[in-house]
């Protein structure tokens with residue numbers, strides 16, 4: 034039987050590139066996101082290659098997630114790999130200037146949404162057993178603080194610790210869990226963070242060499258394809274032209 038990958042946030046960036054990467058390797062695809070037109074376009078593109086099931090889904094809605102998983106058609110019920118990728122950053126200004134709603138949206142999506150999907154799919158992944166994987170997309174922001182990281186980084190720290198804790202509970206099931214933590218990658222991520230301001234988004238990547246969605250999709254596929262007895266706990270990836278800065282020090286004068 035073909036392995037089946039379930040990808041959240043498949044309408045853009047890492048999720049869409051992953052759909053293409055897994056399709057190239059012959060995996061069946063379950064693709065979710067809120068934008069129906071993007072899902073339909075991806076289905077049209079890939080369904081000649083592999084079986085594709087799409088579902089318009091907001092991961093923040095626990096009931097909708099549970100219902101969608103319950104309603105998976107026969108050939109898609111045996112899920113091999115879950116890629117918990119749907120997520121976003123909102124607001125890059127200092128914490129004291131951010132609207133509470135932006136913090137709540139990040140928590141609802143990156144934490145609650147990821148938990149909703151994981152909870153709904155755990156029984157299916159455990160049934161698959163050896164070779165199954167949960168691949169959570171964290172971020173360097175979950176490990177390294179930076180100005181404007183506030184709640185976004187905190188949600189990704191949750192993703193890391195949740196991934197590690199899941200491993201403890203799943204040890205006897207064969208299900209692997211990995212936190213993939215990318216640094217700067219050019220997708221629609223910054224366009225979302227700057228709320229549609231194309232110029233602000235483009236400035237983030239101008240004059241440097243960020244990673245691409247395809248770079249990260251390749252790592253996601255690599256982790257999913259490891260021999261069943263191997264588990265990468267955390268994979269942190271940056272472009273060569275990104276690194277850490279010195280500590281900030283507030284000085285008089």
Ligand code: NDP
Pocket residue numbers: 041042043044045046047048065066067068071090091092093118119120121122142146170171172173214215216217218219220221222223225
């Ligand atoms: P994109 O904005 O290109 O893609 C984000 C995806 O998430 C879209 O497909 C979007 O689909 C989906 N999404 C957002 N909110 C929801 C929701 N409520 N329900 C369902 N789907 C949702 O960004 P990236 O591909 O870069 O981001 C993917 C993941 O990678 C995110 O978790 C992000 O935090 C993380 N990341 C990104 C980095 C980067 O530099 N780009 C670096 C490190 C981590 P739709 O709008 O159709 O629902």
Ligand code: 8X3
Pocket residue numbers: 171172173174215216217218
């Ligand atoms: C996205 C990467 O550096 O903007 O998670 O936090 S960064």
